[in-house]
Amino acid sequence: MKIIRYQDSQGGIHHAALHPDGSARVIRGDLFGRFEVTDQLATPARLLAPVAPPNILCVGLNYRRHAEESGAQIPSHPVLFMKATSAVQDPGGPIVLPRHLRSDEVDYECELAVVIGKRCKNVPRERAMEHVLGYTCANDVSARDWQIRHGGSQWCRGKTFDTFVPLGPCLVLRDEIEDPAALGIRTILNGQVMQDWRCDDFIFDVPTVVSFLSASTTLLPGTVILTGTPHGVGFARKPPVFLKPGDVVTVEIDRIGALTNPVVEEAGPDQS
DSSP: OOOEEEEEEOOEEEEEOOOOOOOOEEEEEEESOOOOEEEEOOOEEEEEOSOOOOOOOESSSSHHHHHHHHTTOOOSSEEEEOOGGGGEEEEEEEEOOOOOTSOEEEOOOOEEEEEESSSSSSOOOGGGGGGGEEEEEEEOOHHHIIIIIISOSSSSSOSSSSOOEEEEEEEEEGGOOOOOOOOEEEEEETTTEEEEEEGGGBSSSSSHHHHHHHTTTTTTTTEEEEEEOSOGGEEEEOOOOOOOOOOOOEEEEEEEEEEEEEEEEOOOOOEE
């Protein structure tokens, strides 16, 4: 099942089951508990990120080719960083280039996002997938200057500006994707394919990541896990390619869909 989250014309927020013809039926109940698909036709006024996560956990350097292009050693454990939930952006919403705390090196990163379905802790790898609700597309937008040079060796400052976690366009439940490692993933910038690879290049697969992140740590329902990006990111290109106002970025993952966001510039301190 593919599930969307949307706002109706009255401002109410709902989930709905998406049908192949593009129509959707309203879901009643708890997405992380018991729910049912009704016969009521959904009338979205605005498409939202498919979940409102309580936490966003991110794994860096999780594709072998990307680690190579970054000049980094293959890690022995998943590399963890976090993004603020305030950084979530909806499908179609703008990626805003920071200007108050200025960055001129904002990069795209297509990622498979895993959504946790039920509270868990200390999950063994062989049971990790029981706790996954489903998958969506993510763009791990990154201000490389703040990530690499100005962040005091910590990644979070460059990773968690507002709008730096677009999610969507839908949530695909786990039973529709038997092996997430088989998925193709790509980034398209202004019509040009910049990243195009497969998730079987993971250093740490989804069950390993979920098990590792749950170790001595509670994962709450709705937690979003970003699983890393393949090679082809902007900062590793020669010359580098960074996002600029007017760009349009699409993250596309097989069997999930396409997440598209325009790029705009934040109003500066001297602008109203």
